[in-house]
Amino acid sequence: MDSPILSITGIDKSFPGVKALDNACLNVYSGKVMALMGENGAGKSTLMKVLTGIYTKDKGRIEFEGKEQYFTHPRASQHAGISIIHQELNLIPELTIAENIFLGREKTGLLGKIKWSEMYKEADELLARLNIKHKSNQLVGALSIGEQQMVEIAKALSFDSKVIIMDEPTDALTDTETEYLFKVINELKAQNCGIVYISHRLKEIFEICDKVTVLRDGKFIQQAEVADIDEDRLIEMMVGRRLEEQYPRIERPLGDKTLEVAHLSGKAVHDVNFTLHEGEILGISGLMGAGRTELMKMIYGALPYTSGEIKLKGKKLDIHHPSQGLKAGIAYISEDRKKDGLVLDLSVKENMTLCSLNYFTNAWGIKYKDEIQAVEDYIQLFNIKTPTYNKIIGELSGGNQQKVAIAKGLLTRPNILILDEPTRGVDVGAKKEIYELINKFKQDGLSIILVSSDMPEVLGISDRILVMHEGEISGEFDIKDANQEKLMACAVGKVPTQYIDNH
Amino acid sequence: MFNSKILSKAWLMEQKSLIALIILIMVVSFINPHFFTFNNVSNILRQTSVNAIIAVGMTIVILTAGIDLSVGSILALCGAFAASMIGLELPVLVTVLITLVGGALLGSVTGFVVSKGKVQPFIATLVAMVLLRGITMVYTDGRPISTGFTDVADSFAWFGTGYLFGLPVPIWIMAVVFAGAWYLLHHTRFGRYVYAIGGNEEATKLSGINIDRVKMGVYAIAGVLSALAGIIVTSRLSSAQPTAGAGYELDAIAAVVVGGTSLMGGSGRVMGTLIGALIIGFLNNALNLLDVSSYYQMIAKAIVILLAVLVDTKSK
Numbered sequence: 001m002d003s004p005i006l007s008i009t010g011i012d013k014s015f016p017g018v019k020a021l022d023n024a025c026l027n028v029y030s031g032k033v034m035a036l037m038g039e040n041g042a043g044k045s046t047l048m049k050v051l052t053g054i055y056t057k058d059k060g061r062i063e064f065e066g067k068e069q070y071f072t073h074p075r076a077s078q079h080a081g082i083s084i085i086h087q088e089l090n091l092i093p094e095l096t097i098a099e100n101i102f103l104g105r106e107k108t109g110l111l112g113k114i115k116w117s118e119m120y121k122e123a124d125e126l127l128a129r130l131n132i133k134h135k136s137n138q139l140v141g142a143l144s145i146g147e148q149q150m151v152e153i154a155k156a157l158s159f160d161s162k163v164i165i166m167d168e169p170t171d172a173l174t175d176t177e178t179e180y181l182f183k184v185i186n187e188l189k190a191q192n193c194g195i196v197y198i199s200h201r202l203k204e205i206f207e208i209c210d211k212v213t214v215l216r217d218g219k220f221i222q223q224a225e226v227a228d229i230d231e232d233r234l235i236e237m238m239v240g241r242r243l244e245e246q247y248p249r250i251e252r253p254l255g256d257k258t259l260e261v262a263h264l265s266g267k268a269v270h271d272v273n274f275t276l277h278e279g280e281i282l283g284i285s286g287l288m289g290a291g292r293t294e295l296m297k298m299i300y301g302a303l304p305y306t307s308g309e310i311k312l313k314g315k316k317l318d319i320h321h322p323s324q325g326l327k328a329g330i331a332y333i334s335e336d337r338k339k340d341g342l343v344l345d346l347s348v349k350e351n352m353t354l355c356s357l358n359y360f361t362n363a364w365g366i367k368y369k370d371e372i373q374a375v376e377d378y379i380q381l382f383n384i385k386t387p388t389y390n391k392i393i394g395e396l397s398g399g400n401q402q403k404v405a406i407a408k409g410l411l412t413r414p415n416i417l418i419l420d421e422p423t424r425g426v427d428v429g430a431k432k433e434i435y436e437l438i439n440k441f442k443q444d445g446l447s448i449i450l451v452s453s454d455m456p457e458v459l460g461i462s463d464r465i466l467v468m469h470e471g472e473i474s475g476e477f478d479i480k481d482a483n484q485e486k487l488m489a490c491a492v493g494k495v496p497t498q499y500i501d502n503h
Numbered sequence: 504m505f506n507s508k509i510l511s512k513a514w515l516m517e518q519k520s521l522i523a524l525i526i527l528i529m530v531v532s533f534i535n536p537h538f539f540t541f542n543n544v545s546n547i548l549r550q551t552s553v554n555a556i557i558a559v560g561m562t563i564v565i566l567t568a569g570i571d572l573s574v575g576s577i578l579a580l581c582g583a584f585a586a587s588m589i590g591l592e593l594p595v596l597v598t599v600l601i602t603l604v605g606g607a608l609l610g611s612v613t614g615f616v617v618s619k620g621k622v623q624p625f626i627a628t629l630v631a632m633v634l635l636r637g638i639t640m641v642y643t644d645g646r647p648i649s650t651g652f653t654d655v656a657d658s659f660a661w662f663g664t665g666y667l668f669g670l671p672v673p674i675w676i677m678a679v680v681f682a683g684a685w686y687l688l689h690h691t692r693f694g695r696y697v698y699a700i701g702g703n704e705e706a707t708k709l710s711g712i713n714i715d716r717v718k719m720g721v722y723a724i725a726g727v728l729s730a731l732a733g734i735i736v737t738s739r740l741s742s743a744q745p746t747a748g749a750g751y752e753l754d755a756i757a758a759v760v761v762g763g764t765s766l767m768g769g770s771g772r773v774m775g776t777l778i779g780a781l782i783i784g785f786l787n788n789a790l791n792l793l794d795v796s797s798y799y800q801m802i803a804k805a806i807v808i809l810l811a812v813l814v815d816t817k818s819k
Binding site: 301323324334339341342343346354357358361365368412 | 690691695705706708709710713769770
């Protein structure tokens, strides 16, 4: 076997309270695509951040082109020839493609004047090398996400990168764009680039990768040739246990109808119909951008809808503001804790009661004793790991933040709980605790909508599943009839009629 | 428990502006024995009260990640109206109430432009600052308005020059304002929402809170407090100056920043602002006592503000 161009061995990295990496290893070979697999929280991103110098390692060795290297800053690793394309692209929409590619290292002449023509020419050549049809003087903001990703790859090439790391590159891409990305990856392979490919999508691993490295709970599990393994074996390596254990399921008779959505349309949502019952977990599957979050926000009152109606227990709702949704008994837990889910600079307590302060106030103001009591009850009930209720929530782990977010919704005493990607960025242990909580709410008769891109999760705990594609419901399945292939087919809009379950 | 809390480093960092104030007082008292006398301190507190009262409103606005540049102009316009009303021999209480309500209205209009109009607070309040100053100039014709020599004017003068239990009235007003603001921020839903909006406006909105109403309330409070400051200034001078309050917005912002409130919103305490205002007030007085020219005083003030901000950023 060739010797690797990049070899990372025995990396340890601890954060207060967590050992994120524990003897993690990764080898990258020139002209090969190495898949880096693992569940959320397995340490993939942390390992990449250690490699590119965003975090400093506690222990371990990074060897690049035969020499031990210490990268203290992302720019250092980039100049050495290791580029990373993050899940969230780091481009400035208001600048042109060329300006983005050469940001921070513009070619300048006398008196610092930028040599525009030279820069655009070079950028055009890079784009041509990747077969991109755009001119480099176009604004990045006008490009699609897939095209922007290509710009990131062009940027990586402009550094003469020998190793390119792609973190979940296809998450936001359409099928055509994904196909195109694979073509580019093959070209990069031909040009002897070493590629690290991080993805959750098993299919892609078998399609584009040569080798695979699996991490679990920060530990190196195994390196294997993709040709030698199959999906089941890969899942086993990643999860380290059988799937059934991860998704506890409880059975309970279905209650009355609670929510009825009829012909609901609005921005990114077209003619959506569904019903929800007491004590039911309704999974909503689909790809990113399918309109799931928009639909949920319309039901909650955070986004306007243009036509259709929403009925709660037979009564028509007229909701235009989240406060009205809350009043009607609908609670929505955002998919994006950082952006619109939590106030990260406030304490656990202040976040948890933000929607429900009306229950803790009298004419004189907030009744602290009642508030603290309620918060402490939930900290205990949800097993939230925080030293005190006064802890700033931004300092807690993702799983504990999510539990606070769910408690925040429950404190409003809802009948309908909408959980949008409740386990995103949550570690494996906390995930299971969250599933157990969701099951408990179901037992208590709450109606639950679970929006999730994680198909095993949707299949694991839902009673019924809706799939969305481009703003429409493209499939509805009872859990007994659902499987990953059917959901995926509906999610991408290829709907063989026999998959649609009419009932 | 109590002991370890006092000694902990975090606690010390949190009280750094208070510690700075105490050190300032100790050093200057050592150099000049006239500094820390009852009369001088009472004098400093009275002088500080106008800035401190405005700074309370500024703190609340800044906590929502906003800014209010119009406070000085509201002070001048409300002061001018108050002087006119006293000149017309309206009862003092009526004059004060109308003036305060006027300040609240002016503030809520700015707040409306910021929240519903989605205009950046800096721009909206800059417009209000220039506009209201212009209106003040037109209204006063550029000349001071005297409150007159009536009995009503004499009783109105109590707000600026009177004494209560041995202390100047403005100090009592300042104390009440700070106590009220502390209660509002830490014991009411409104206060909680102020912090939440400053921390993450989107999340607060999605939590079902009417953020437009909170924002309008915040600017209305800044307006009321500016009008209150206008009453004190007008009362003390027995006349309203058309240029009164010019530049006060910057003094107020300085007090807020020295007091440790973040201009990004979401974190800070109103008691920090009190200490910030006092540091600036004590420093000015100390430099006066030490015969430092007012030109150097500006430089000293700038250095203090810079130091406060640097220490604040370092400790985060």
